[in-house]
Amino acid sequence: MSIKTIKIVIAGPYGAGKTTFVKTLSEVLPIETDVPITKSVIDDNKKSTTVAFDYGRMKVREDLVVHLFGVPGQERFSFMWKIIARGMHGYLFIVDSSSEDKIKEALGMYNFFRENFSSTPHVIAANKQDAPSAVNTSTVKTILKAPYEVKVMPLIATNRRSALFVLVALLEEIKTYLVEMSK
């Protein structure tokens, strides 16, 4: 039996809330974390991948697994972003929206993903919306110069419902993209 793997990347600068987001999801969803992917768990006709950036995996069916990959937020690892993101079906770009300065810090990384993965479906999550000075989603979109069609979702990464909505929004985007591609 061949196992299908859906690869989702969680991107965003250092301190944006990527780890918190996955941790919150794992409280409600059966996400296994800290389990390395090894060659033994995937098909012979597939290649293996690293363990170092694997945030978790979720088994949906016997033959369908979702992998969540995290990328290190620090710019000095930017060359790794491309390697980790290779073959992904979609990515969630999380920004700390507690201030405009924090969002501006994310611009370089966002541009990097836009440039390298221009046709990959993605959603921007404006995290820390519970902060008193939180910036609204339309301002986040403007600062990041995100295209019109890209969704910017409010997020409180510590809140389960909020995290789930964002994940589902990304999956909807991926589905729409696949439908378009199959036409």
Add this chain to the structure above:
Amino acid sequence: MDSDIQRIINEIKLSAEEIVSESPDQIKAVYVMDKEGTVIAYTTNTTLVNAGNMFFAMPRFISSLKGLLTTLPIGSIDYILIQGAEDIVQLIGIREIGYLMVIINSESSIGLTRIILEKYTNRLYELLNKLAGASEEELVEVVNVEITPKDIEDVISFIRSKAML
């Protein structure tokens, strides 16, 4: 992060810092990129610039240059000089494995800077080679059986059932 990779990145970063120290009154920033223009390490001369605004996503820049070069019969990127209104960009190819780029503030140091760049290309070539080797060993691509919209729909339903959204 794999410790080998981390160590190599640190060495590349150190080389970039050494380049700045060769001409600290004129070199504003140094970038070391892979062959596609991904910045592997960069350093800024904080006495000359505000470090916060000096990180760029370079792949488009490099692919634009490559696009330009394909229209000119001069081969791969060996050395490029771009003069802006305030600063000057000097970019040198590190054989087929990457690029070294500096931003300088004075026309008078173009020649000297080029000599500095050439001095570091061998060392950076070796480091980038090691990095490419370590990365390939550590990271291999996940290649998927084709995913269908129905698969994604199943994931969404699964999440909704588990989380009762």
